[in-house]
């Protein structure tokens with residue numbers, strides 16, 4: 001779905017823009033997906049499992065815009081100094097921004113808005129009996145953790161979900177993700193179950209997934 005953008009002031013004084021992900025974000029989103037996959041073990045995929053072409057990603061993003069039951073939001077940190085003097089755009093992936101598009105985002109270049117993260121809501125299923133439930137997913141680049149972006153994104157997704165007509169929002173997180181757990185509890189989620197040995201890592205170890213949900 002398309003939805004209106006929203007601006008929120010972050011804990012460090014910088015401004016966060018939340019807006020729908022657009023097909024023009026495809027290349028930057030692919031870089032971001034690979035980066036976040038490398039920064040945490042709490043996401044589903046290893047970096048080498050993100051093999052989407054820009055064209056396929058553009059199609060997926062257009063699909064989100066056209067689907068009245070789903071929403072993909074990007075979190076953009078606007079240029080400017082935070083109250084601790086940090087500059088808004090300090091990339092650590094070595095990428096550069098040269099897009100001429102007015103609303104383009106960058107992996108990092110001083111004075112250019114930076115894609116910090118994204119979040120989506122999708123239907124749990126199409127059958128009438130489950131149409132009141134949606135699933136939430138969220139991730140941020142590590143340099144943007146702890147600024148309140150996760151809270152702002154989830155609260156906005158909950159508002160959009162209510163508007164769509166959903167009554168329950170669900171998610172799962174990997175055991176040990178204490179920052180995620182704290183964020184979800186702050187946004188009203190509570191634990192509803194556990195999938196034992198849900199994830200198997202390349203070193204042969206396993207982790208459980210914890211299921212959470214909230215009534216909207």
Ligand SMILES: CC(C)(COP(=O)(O)OP(=O)(O)OC[C@H]1O[C@@H](n2cnc3c(N)ncnc32)[C@H](O)[C@@H]1OP(=O)(O)O)[C@@H](O)C(=O)NCCC(=O)NCCS
Nearest residue numbers: 042139140145146147148149150151173178179180182183
């Ligand atoms: C999980 C994630 C989305 C959280 O987003 P965030 O922007 O860092 O979260 P917020 O800054 O809004 O903080 C949420 C709360 O967690 C608390 N918190 C932060 N670090 C914490 C920690 N190590 N342990 C417990 N609580 C913690 C904060 O105090 C904050 O609450 P407060 O604002 O009331 O003080 C983000 O860290 C992330 O993308 N992690 C990697 C990917 C991931 O785990 N995705 C979720 C998969 S289910």
